[in-house]
Amino acid sequence: MDAVLTKPRPAVRPRVNARELMEKLNADAAKLNFWLRTEMNAPSQRAWFTDTGGQTGGGELLKGGRVSANQLKAVPCHWRWKDYGPYLERISRIAAEADISPIKFADRQSILLVNPGLGGRLQITSTMRTAISVYVPRDKAPAHIHSANASRTILTDKGGYTNVEGERCECRRGDIIWTPNGTWHDHGNDDDEPVMWIDMLDWPLLEYLDSAWVDLDYPAAAHTEETVQRTVHTDGYSTRLYGAGGLKPTFVSHQRGWGNDPTPMIHFRGVDVREALERLKNEAGDPYEGIAMQFVNPVTGRSIYPTMDYRAQLLRAGEATQYKRETANTCVIVMEGEGFSEVGGERFDWNRNDVMVMPNFLWRRHVNTGKSPAVLYTVSDAALMRSIGQYRAQGKLADGTVTQIVA
Numbered sequence: 001m002d003a004v005l006t007k008p009r010p011a012v013r014p015r016v017n018a019r020e021l022m023e024k025l026n027a028d029a030a031k032l033n034f035w036l037r038t039e040m041n042a043p044s045q046r047a048w049f050t051d052t053g054g055q056t057g058g059g060e061l062l063k064g065g066r067v068s069a070n071q072l073k074a075v076p077c078h079w080r081w082k083d084y085g086p087y088l089e090r091i092s093r094i095a096a097e098a099d100i101s102p103i104k105f106a107d108r109q110s111i112l113l114v115n116p117g118l119g120g121r122l123q124i125t126s127t128m129r130t131a132i133s134v135y136v137p138r139d140k141a142p143a144h145i146h147s148a149n150a151s152r153t154i155l156t157d158k159g160g161y162t163n164v165e166g167e168r169c170e171c172r173r174g175d176i177i178w179t180p181n182g183t184w185h186d187h188g189n190d191d192d193e194p195v196m197w198i199d200m201l202d203w204p205l206l207e208y209l210d211s212a213w214v215d216l217d218y219p220a221a222a223h224t225e226e227t228v229q230r231t232v233h234t235d236g237y238s239t240r241l242y243g244a245g246g247l248k249p250t251f252v253s254h255q256r257g258w259g260n261d262p263t264p265m266i267h268f269r270g271v272d273v274r275e276a277l278e279r280l281k282n283e284a285g286d287p288y289e290g291i292a293m294q295f296v297n298p299v300t301g302r303s304i305y306p307t308m309d310y311r312a313q314l315l316r317a318g319e320a321t322q323y324k325r326e327t328a329n330t331c332v333i334v335m336e337g338e339g340f341s342e343v344g345g346e347r348f349d350w351n352r353n354d355v356m357v358m359p360n361f362l363w364r365r366h367v368n369t370g371k372s373p374a375v376l377y378t379v380s381d382a383a384l385m386r387s388i389g390q391y392r393a394q395g396k397l398a399d400g401t402v403t404q405i406v407a
């Protein structure tokens with residue numbers, strides 16, 4: 001070993017500043033892309049089993065010490081239909097009246113929601129991206145394929161379509177249309193009115209994993225002028241195959257796209273979701289979620305995607321859920337009703353078509369303040385957290401006692 005490294009320390013230590021010397025070394029080493037530890041490892045979060053705070057909003061979340069200075073964390077946030085809706089209308093007018101469709105140069109006509117805690121990144125949580133798209137009559141988005149799992153939740157009453165691997169899915173309000181990773185899909189609007197929907201993708205997660213890709217070279221386009229898929233299965237194919245819960249057809253392949261166990265149920269109808277919730281409205285429900293149901297892959301019974309979990313929940317008139325927090329990020333879409341949610345100490349008064357994000361680890365609850373039911377759709381990364389052994393959930397009773405829901 002080098003003699004310099006083995007030289008013993010002197011009995012009386014010289015009064016030189018070790019940290020300054022270390023920082024000088026650091027300045028020298030920077031060009032080599034390494035860093036000499038000159039300070040303690042700042043914890044990004046306190047332990048789950050302690051009260052981690054987060055009762056208050058984004059600023060407090062940061063000031064309270066839960067998040068160290070150079071880290072980015074999603075904060076609670078609320079996007080109101082009354083704020084974003086007019087922008088969709090303005091985009092529609094440009095799309096209908098200007099020289100070319102914005103789809104030509106921007107690929108999509110959409111608003112991307114940006115979480116203010118994430119430094120301007122196009123994502124609402126560490127794992128999910130949310131866009132709100134509009135397609136005016138005669139719009140067509142060419143067929144493409146990507147590694148991200150995606151969905152669209154339809155806001156407009158009718159109009160527009162998505163074709164997934166040849167299955168034509170006509171859009172109605174409350175429908176969810178899934179495009180599992182590795183499925184060819186194209187979108188468009190053959191109707192008379194603009195169609196609006198909310199896109200959810202696990203794109204930021206795949207970017208982090210360095211496995212985000214898109215292919216726009218639809219194979220059929222090499223031989224024809226076609227940039228969209230031919231319809232192989234008419235509207236309602238998914239429902240005909242898998243719409244009878246508990247019955248699985250045995251004469252078709254359930255593989256769609258290239259993923260592992262992708263959901264073959266491509267299109268779930270809002271009217272069926274609403275009826276299913278209605279049938280259960282007199283049950284006790286869950287104290288933290290009300291009457292809640294999970295969308296599942298009908299073949300495996302697991303979440304729709306390994307990365308994203310989709311649910312629908314009904315809150316009865318006046319119903320207030322108890323506080324809950326979980327190790328998952330959740331995006332909420334208000335499909336019906338009015339009320340408010342408290343997320344990390346912030347109150348969001350919501351109405352139809354509003355979107356909220358409830359970041360990982362923050363106490364939250366929902367209150368239906370209306371005289372009729374409220375219906376919320378949620379998309380979360382709970383499926384991912386569960387599969388890597390990191391999912392936990394706690395509830396809080398009225399007296400402040402914290403209970404373990406999933407320990």
Ligand SMILES: [Fe+2]
Pocket residue numbers: 144146150179185
């Ligand atoms: Fe896509």
